[in-house]
Amino acid sequence: MKPSTKPPVVTCPTCGAAVSWTAASRWKPFCSERCKMIDLGQWATEKYRVPAEEQEPEDGAPPTQ
Numbered sequence: 001m002k003p004s005t006k007p008p009v010v011t012c013p014t015c016g017a018a019v020s021w022t023a024a025s026r027w028k029p030f031c032s033e034r035c036k037m038i039d040l041g042q043w044a045t046e047k048y049r050v051p052a053e054e055q056e057p058e059d060g061a062p063p064t065q
Contacts, residue, residue, distance in 0.1 A: 014038050 008021045010028070014035035019025055030036040042048050 009018050010021055011017070012019050012029065012031040012035050014030060017031040017035075019028055019031050021028055027033055027036050030039065
């Protein structure tokens, strides 16, 4: 018989609350819909950004502006 294992616990990225990683945790990794929507709003207003480097076009065409 397998010993029961506890589900992993993660931290809500918005408020820091502990969230069990189970099917019952509907908004994981967030603790609630509110925290999920706050995070989505941060992305929508571009407060979160993924860094990127400018790349030269491979075909030799001038960059578009």
